[in-house]
Amino acid sequence: MRQVAAPGGARQRWSARVAVVAAVGAGVLLLSVAGFKSVALVAVGAAGLAVTAAAGWWALTRRGVARGAALVLAGAAPLAVLAAYVAARLLWIVVVSLALWALAAVTGRSALRADSAPRTAPGRPVPPPGRAFLLMNPRSGGGKVGRFRLKERAEALGAEVVLLGPGNWDAAGLARDAVARGADLLGVAGGDGTQALVADVAAEHDVPFVVIPAGTRNHFALDLGLDRDDPSRSLEALTDGVEFRVDLGRVGGRVFVNNASFGAYAEVVQSPAYRDDKAGTLLRLLPDVLTHQHGPRLTVGAGAVALDAPQAVLVSNNPYRVGDRAGLGRRDRLDGGVLGLVGVTVDSAVQAADLLRGRRAPGLVSLTAGEVVVDADGPEVRVGVDGEALTLPTPVRCVSEPGALRIRVPRHRPGVPPARPRLDWRRLWELAARAGRALPAAGSSGAAGPSGSG
Structure with missing residues (x-):
């Protein structure tokens, strides 16, 4: 096992010590002042959270007076918990204990963050292209193409640039024509x-593909470790680039680089009214969608796992991070050769409250598979594919295409932000107690994947 000096030096050491002391202090405070009442305090707080979650489910699945009553209950539950703490004259203990736990979490993750670093695929250095062809959407991302002068900069590097616009929206057709002309x-x-x-065309013809993050969210660029704040930096791939392969996902014959969604989200966003009134459309359609009165009844098969009637299904090109709420929407690698599957099944307020258990909740399924088949009780099903609304015939087969796409990126780029560290108390104790000694680096086996592998 590789040994390293305690990462981060004195700052990491003191962060670990503060985390340990704060966590112990929170527990000691509750037990020493509240005694056996501390158990009741925790139970009351947990009950309040469960009632709030259940009321939230009722608010989403009811209309009219019932929805209003559920919203009142969702707001009243935490207030009732606070009132119980005040009546027991223990509110200050709860507030201080929560503050100590928050301090422990912040300082603990700060201490452990030194064990992680942004990961960047080394890639294989490649010569500049002879005939680069770039498509640019001037309306995407609020006009980033014009704001960062991407067309002018790319043309100065010798690339052929075509702007997408009225009468010129067939991106795949334009890309195929460019390859036929020698791109x-x-x-x-x-x-x-x-x-x-366009990635589908690049994979089909085995030519490298460059991602320029000029969209709104740019999730694919994030997972490739590109600079989303300055999309012009991605043009450096044309002059000083490295190359590696990543997977593609395919749903019903259509390629996706991020994910394909089925169920509640896909049904709501494809409503004609959604674009003009998002909140109103959600409140109007969700009661019927979540209770299976509207939309298809889905069944999902992934290997030996079968899901019956989930309300929401997300199939992703490689799995998203787990246990890191701050990192939702991020994937640590894009070359794992598998799909990620997340399914949510909630049919009652009790099951909604049970989702507070996170990944241990029986209504939440998260796994990886090489193939996922989504069927429905109708001939067609609505699907959101990388943000695009589609309707596909059932059953819909989702597969991973390992290493299908040659990605070219700048040699120098930010890399994928590390996941928020899990609070590993054993590791924190080692950092706090054995400061100054050589410690085994957590995760010292090395990074892997195109977000961290070549």
Whole structure:
């Protein structure tokens, strides 16, 4: 096992010590002042959270007076918990204990963060392309193409640039034509939906693909470790680039670089009214969608696992991070050769409250598989594919295509932000108690994947 000096030096040592002391202090405070009442305090707080979650479910699945009553209950439950603490004259203990736990979490993760670092695939150095062809959507991301002068900068590097616009929206067709004319590199400055369309062409012809994050969210670029704040930096791939392979997902024959969603989300966002009134459409449609009165009844198969009637299903090109709420929507690697599957099944307020258990909740399924089949009780099903609304015939087969796409990125780029460290109290104790000695680095086996592998 590789040994390293305690990462982060004195700052890491003191952060670990503060975390340990704060955590112990929170427990000692509750037990020493509240005694056996501390158990009741925790139970009352847990009950309040459960009631709030259940009331939230009722608010989403009811209309009219029932929805209003559920919203009142959702707001009243935490107030009732506070009132119980005040009546027992223990509110200050709860507040101080929570503050200590928050301090322990912040300082503990700060101490452990030194064990992680942004990961960047080394890639294989490659010469500049001879005939680069780039498609750019000037309306994407609020006009990033114009704001960062992407067209002018790309053309100055010798690339052929075509702007997407009225009468010129067939990104895949334009890319195929470019390859037929001799293009040896394809790229897109736009959203993830357009990225996927052109990535499919690049994979089909085995030419490298450049991602220029000029969309709104740019999730694919995030997982490739690109600079989303300055999309012009991605153009450095044309002059000083490295290359590696990543997977693609395919749903019903359509490529996706991020994910395909089925169920409640796909049904609501495809409503004609959603674009003009998102909140109103959600409140109007969700009661019927979540209670299976509207939309398809889904069944999902992934290997030996079968899901019956989940309300929401997300199939992703490699799995998203787990146990890191701050990192939702991030994938640590894009070359695992598997799909990620997340399914949510909630049919009652009790099951809604049970979701507070996180990944241990029986209504939440999260796994990886090489193939996922989604069926429905109808001939077609609505699907959100990288943000694009589609309707596909059932059953819908989702597969991973390992290493299908040659990605070219700048040699120098930020890398994928590390996951928020899990609070490993044993590791924190080692850092606090054995400061100054050589410690085994957590996760010292090395990074892997294109977000951390070559």
